[in-house]
Each structure stands twice: as C-alpha cells, then as structure tokens.
Amino acid sequence: MKKVDVKSAEQELISKLIFNTITPRPIAWVTTLNENGTVNLAPFSFYNAITTKPPLIFISIGKRKDGSEKDTARNIRRTGEFAINVVTEKFIEQMIESGKDFPPEESEIEKLKIETSPSQIVSPPFIKDVPAALECKTKEILELGSTPMSVIIGEVVYIHYTEDSLSSQKGIIGRLGGKRYTIIEKEITPI
Numbered sequence: 001m002k003k004v005d006v007k008s009a010e011q012e013l014i015s016k017l018i019f020n021t022i023t024p025r026p027i028a029w030v031t032t033l034n035e036n037g038t039v040n041l042a043p044f045s046f047y048n049a050i051t052t053k054p055p056l057i058f059i060s061i062g063k064r065k066d067g068s069e070k071d072t073a074r075n076i077r078r079t080g081e082f083a084i085n086v087v088t089e090k091f092i093e094q095m096i097e098s099g100k101d102f103p104p105e106e107s108e109i110e111k112l113k114i115e116t117s118p119s120q121i122v123s124p125p126f127i128k129d130v131p132a133a134l135e136c137k138t139k140e141i142l143e144l145g146s147t148p149m150s151v152i153i154g155e156v157v158y159i160h161y162t163e164d165s166l167s168s169q170k171g172i173i174g175r176l177g178g179k180r181y182t183i184i185e186k187e188i189t190p191i
C-alpha cells in the first residue's frame with residue numbers, strides 16, 4: 001500500500017486522493033435565481049447533511065479558473081435561497097451539461113429544456129419529476145481553504161418528495177473519482 005504525508009505532497013495528488021477516496025458523493029443539483037430572474041442550475045458533489053434538527057446541509061463551492069465566483073455561489077450570497085434537486089439516472093446527461101460553463105445571464109434550465117415546478121417558500125423553483133427536492137435558506141457561509149472555497153450552510157425549510165423515495169433510493173446518481181459516476185442498483189438491509 002502506498003502512503004503520503006500531506007505536508008510534503010503535491011497538491012494535485014492530494015486532490016486526486018480526496019476525489020477518489022471520499023466516494024460515492026451525493027450530488028446536489030442546485031437551482032438559484034440569476035440577477036435577471038432566470039433560473040440557474042448546477043451540480044455540486046461536495047455536499048452532505050450536517051444535522052436533522054434543524055435540518056442543515058452544506059455545499060462547498062470553489063472558484064472558476066479565472067478566480068471569479070460561480071453563479072450558484074453568487075446567487076446564493078445575493079438571495080439567501082436555493083433548492084437542491086436529487087439526481088436520478090434519467091437526468092444524468094442534463095446534470096453533466098449543467099456543470100459546464102454557461103454565461104451568468106443564460107439559464108441552464110431553458111437551454112437544457114428542463115421543466116420546473118414552483119417552490120413553496122423559496123423563490124428558485126425545483127425540477128419536475130425528481131424523487132425529492134429540498135428548499136433551503138442560507139444559514140452561514142464560510143470561506144475555507146487557500147483558494148478559498150465557499151462552504152454554504154443551508155437550512156432546509158420545505159421538502160418535496162415521492163412516497164417511493166422513502167423506501168428505495170434506486171436510480172439515484174453518485175459521484176466517483178475522476179469523471180465517473182455510480183447509479184444505485186443494489187440495496188442491502190443487513191439483519
């Protein structure tokens with residue numbers, strides 16, 4: 001087995017190890033409102049639950065190569081609101097496309113022909129036909145790391161879900177290392 005001391009290792013290797021060892025990661029497919037009122041959509045896999053009472057989640061958003069803020073982070077900073085959509089197999093291509101760079105005034109929702117439903121509390125809509133969507137309000141934003149990354153801590157204020165989503169998570173997509181993904185196909189319930 002190989003070993004590496006983080007203090008003296010190349011950053012490229014550290015990043016590669018983090019991406020390939022902390023896996024599979026859930027994907028937050030996040031809808032926010034752009035300044036011109038259109039809907040922005042992008043996937044983030046540095047995402048997870050923090051607490052259930054109150055329900056808090058985090059999403060960690062890096063900067064673009066030119067150092068500018070990604071649209072999702074900027075929109076969340078401005079509006080304090082976002083929705084997280086659970087990604088299933090049928091959305092995988094649109095989800096990957098939505099992770100490419102779109103100009104801030106252009107809506108991924110319109111370009112990718114994705115249908116939305118109005119949210120109950122927050123302004124950004126959620127995606128129609130996902131098994132679950134979490135409406136969130138920003139609780140805190142931390143700037144961590146040397147890049148730095150914006151760690152958005154959000155409070156879930158409203159949840160949309162299908163009855164089936166409570167008994168099985170089959171079909172949900174997870175992020176692996178590199179550009180690889182996994183689809184939940186097998187679930188086990190140890191006795």
Ligand SMILES: Cc1cc2nc3c(=O)[nH]c(=O)nc-3n(C[C@H](O)[C@H](O)[C@H](O)COP(=O)(O)O)c2cc1C
Nearest residue numbers: 042043044045046060061062070071072099100101
């Ligand atoms: C599956 C997947 C997961 C991603 N996870 C993250 C992430 O956790 N943090 C991040 O900053 N970017 C992540 N990205 C890249 C962003 O989605 C990408 O930079 C996107 O263009 C940001 O869009 P925006 O400018 O509309 O916010 C991910 C991309 C994909 C396809």
